Amino acid sequence: MARKTGSHADITGPRVRAAALQLFARHGYAAVSMRQIAAEVGVQAGALYLYTPDKQALLFDLMRAHMREVLDRWRDEPKGLSPGERLDAFTRYHIRFSLDRPEAVFVSNMELRNLTPEHFAQIEAMRRSYEDELEAILVAGRADGTFRLEDSKLAALAIIAMLTGVTGWFRSGGRLSRDRVEQVYRGMVRGAAGSA
Amino acid sequence: MARKTGSHADITGPRVRAAALQLFARHGYAAVSMRQIAAEVGVQAGALYLYTPDKQALLFDLMRAHMREVLDRWRDEPKGLSPGERLDAFTRYHIRFSLDRPEAVFVSNMELRNLTPEHFAQIEAMRRSYEDELEAILVAGRADGTFRLEDSKLAALAIIAMLTGVTGWFRSGGRLSRDRVEQVYRGMVRGAAGSA
DNA sequence: CTTCAAACTGAACGACTGTGCAGTTACACT
DNA sequence: AGTGTAACTGCACAGTCGTTCAGTTTGAAG
Numbered sequence: 001m002a003r004k005t006g007s008h009a010d011i012t013g014p015r016v017r018a019a020a021l022q023l024f025a026r027h028g029y030a031a032v033s034m035r036q037i038a039a040e041v042g043v044q045a046g047a048l049y050l051y052t053p054d055k056q057a058l059l060f061d062l063m064r065a066h067m068r069e070v071l072d073r074w075r076d077e078p079k080g081l082s083p084g085e086r087l088d089a090f091t092r093y094h095i096r097f098s099l100d101r102p103e104a105v106f107v108s109n110m111e112l113r114n115l116t117p118e119h120f121a122q123i124e125a126m127r128r129s130y131e132d133e134l135e136a137i138l139v140a141g142r143a144d145g146t147f148r149l150e151d152s153k154l155a156a157l158a159i160i161a162m163l164t165g166v167t168g169w170f171r172s173g174g175r176l177s178r179d180r181v182e183q184v185y186r187g188m189v190r191g192a193a194g195s196a
Numbered sequence: 197m198a199r200k201t202g203s204h205a206d207i208t209g210p211r212v213r214a215a216a217l218q219l220f221a222r223h224g225y226a227a228v229s230m231r232q233i234a235a236e237v238g239v240q241a242g243a244l245y246l247y248t249p250d251k252q253a254l255l256f257d258l259m260r261a262h263m264r265e266v267l268d269r270w271r272d273e274p275k276g277l278s279p280g281e282r283l284d285a286f287t288r289y290h291i292r293f294s295l296d297r298p299e300a301v302f303v304s305n306m307e308l309r310n311l312t313p314e315h316f317a318q319i320e321a322m323r324r325s326y327e328d329e330l331e332a333i334l335v336a337g338r339a340d341g342t343f344r345l346e347d348s349k350l351a352a353l354a355i356i357a358m359l360t361g362v363t364g365w366f367r368s369g370g371r372l373s374r375d376r377v378e379q380v381y382r383g384m385v386r387g388a389a390g391s392a
Numbered sequence: 393c394t395t396c397a398a399a400c401t402g403a404a405c406g407a408c409t410g411t412g413c414a415g416t417t418a419c420a421c422t
Numbered sequence: 423a424g425t426g427t428a429a430c431t432g433c434a435c436a437g438t439c440g441t442t443c444a445g446t447t448t449g450a451a452g
Binding site: 028030031149151160162165183185189191 | 222223224226227306309310345346347350351353354355356357358360361364365372377379380381383384385387388389390
């Protein structure tokens with residue numbers, strides 16, 4: 001049961017990553033066995049090692065891919081010119097991105113402690129550089145008087161924590177639409193930044 | 197090696213809970229074995245079962261005790277009369293409480309998915325009642341014009357997420373003192389609530 | 393000194409863990 | 423039809439898991 005049409009389309013590799021992501025998100029990295037992942041893909045456990053050197057690499061690849069996408073897509077985002085507009089764009093971007101990939105966000109936030117020290121350092125660096133993106137907006141806005149805040153590093157961390165929390169309770173089809181959630185958070189983030 | 201002075205002071209039970217809390221916080225519930233906990237206490241694995249029926253109950257007891265303390269101590273807290281003062285009190289309380297018990301906060305936030313459905317429902321109910329405490333403040337403040345916010349339920353969740361994030365980065369002896377952190381967050385929380 | 397129960401050990405249980413590997417299957421290409 | 427090779431199975435290994443329990447140690451009470 002190998003090889004699909006058109007040369008050798010790698011279809012199982014992505015399926016392994018998708019299954020691992022879903023299971024890690026639902027039960028946690030440590031609580032998921034390679035055999036469970038394999039069963040989800042419809043394959044025996046040994047076959048997973050054609051696509052990953054080990055379980056740890058599976059987690060790391062998932063998290064690295066997610067963080068890369070977070071950073072890359074933010075760079076591609078059209079940005080407003082004023083700090084206020086840029087903050088709004090950040091809010092909207094973070095919420096949309098998080099709601100589009102709830103499992104990846106969840107895993108990336110929860111499984112940091114299950115990375116080896118080397119892997120942790122790499123993910124942590126990407127995470128920090130994302131925080132720096134927001135902090136730069138806050139610093140610019142404080143400089144030109146748009147924001148009134150006491151500590152821009154703290155504010156960046158607080159705002160990201162607030163935004164990431166959305167994935168914890170949002171249910172599509174629930175009381176609030178995505179647009180409404182974005183709108184409400186835009187107001188709260190502006191408020192937290194001391195924007196007029 | 198049993199029995200200390202003064203009748204039969206139960207000293208090992210608390211030590212088991214303390215060790216479990218620390219290890220669960222550091223490595224995660226699923227990644228910690230009963231043998232590791234036992235080693236930390238200085239006892240063989242089997243002896244743990246004198247103090248807990250099983251591993252799951254150990255986690256649940258830890259989380260229930262934490263949530264009970266969160267709720268009880270908040271009820272004992274002297275509260276201001278105005279919604280603004282009450283919001284400030286909540287901010288200060290949540291940060292102080294979290295920084296005093298970082299491991300318990302961490303475990304209570306991270307290990308929800310490792311609870312059995314019955315245990316999860318109980319913890320979730322306590323968590324919701326804590327959120328309701330904050331929401332009541334926000335509703336009152338919106339009614340009397342102190343706060344300007346679009347959705348008080350969302351605001352409660354957002355503010356709690358923001359405050360709980362503190363435990364993720366705060367290091368005592370770091371750049372900021374506790375008092376300073378409380379002060380900065382007071383301003384951001386007020387801002388997020390749309391307070392003048 | 394004897395009695396008794398609580399505290400604890402040490403070994404065992406069946407099940408499960410991540411990982412390796414010899415052998416099998418199935419398809420693309422000649 | 424034959425060949426090569428990527429994909430995959432099925433079993434094995436050496437550990438570890440949570441949990442149980444018969445037996446030992448302990449220290450206080452009588």
